[in-house]
Amino acid sequence: MILQLHSYWAYLALGLLLLSVIIFKIGWFFNKKFTVKEQRLALFTLIVFHIQLLLGLVWYFMSPAYQSLKALGMGAAIKNPEIRQLAIEHPLMMLIAITLVTIGFSKHKKKTTDRSKYLTLIWFYGMALLLVLAGIPWHYWFE
Ligand code: HEM
Numbered sequence: 001m002i003l004q005l006h007s008y009w010a011y012l013a014l015g016l017l018l019l020s021v022i023i024f025k026i027g028w029f030f031n032k033k034f035t036v037k038e039q040r041l042a043l044f045t046l047i048v049f050h051i052q053l054l055l056g057l058v059w060y061f062m063s064p065a066y067q068s069l070k071a072l073g074m075g076a077a078i079k080n081p082e083i084r085q086l087a088i089e090h091p092l093m094m095l096i097a098i099t100l101v102t103i104g105f106s107k108h109k110k111k112t113t114d115r116s117k118y119l120t121l122i123w124f125y126g127m128a129l130l131l132v133l134a135g136i137p138w139h140y141w142f143e
């Protein structure tokens with residue numbers, strides 16, 4: 001149940017992050033105003049990512065991957081690519097990605113010009129997007 005939620009919510013998270021980066025790039029490139037719409041997009045993306053984090057954390061401690069990690073110990077678990085990916089690499093990369101989104105959101109609020117708001121969001125959300133793309137266990141996603 002939690003895993004299914006985490007898997008479905010991931011579509012929303014990935015979609016919103018992609019949309020954010022595209023919209024903010026367009027805004028920056030064409031010198032558009034940073035309106036309440038862009039602000040809401042950035043905020044919704046942040047909230048959706050925090051919920052993804054919450055679902056991920058809850059699932060993590062129930063997951064077979066974490067049980068194997070506990071049973072085998074770090075040294076042996078790290079030698080098994082499947083356990084390593086699900087119990088270590090994926091959670092760690094996503095944790096960093098979510099932190100980037102949170103920092104980016106927090107920093108953009110303090111910027112005073114529209115262009116610097118766009119630029120801050122493009123950098124932080126963009127780096128998060130790369131990490132998310134690299135860290136999703138594509139092979140397991142509704143396989
Ligand atoms: C594991 C769970 C979570 C952690 C560790 C976490 C962490 C954080 C942190 C560190 C901030 C501060 C950002 C800043 O400096 O401005 C923040 C802000 C926020 N989080 Fe979360 N969060 C979690 C879950 C959630 C959930 C479940 C929601 C929504 C349902 C949520 C919604 C928000 C919102 C709306 C903000 C404020 C954004 C603003 O500054 O306007 N978070 N969170």
Ligand code: HEM
Nearest residue numbers: 007010013052053056057060063086091094095140141142
């Ligand atoms: C941007 C954030 C995240 C995204 C987009 C994401 C996405 C996904 C996807 C697509 C899967 C494959 C699910 C499936 O089998 O259908 C997955 C699995 C998993 N995720 Fe995440 N995730 C995120 C964050 C996290 C975090 C923060 C944690 C833990 C702290 C976590 C823990 C896990 C675990 C343990 C699995 C393995 C599921 C299994 O037991 O097969 N995820 N995630």
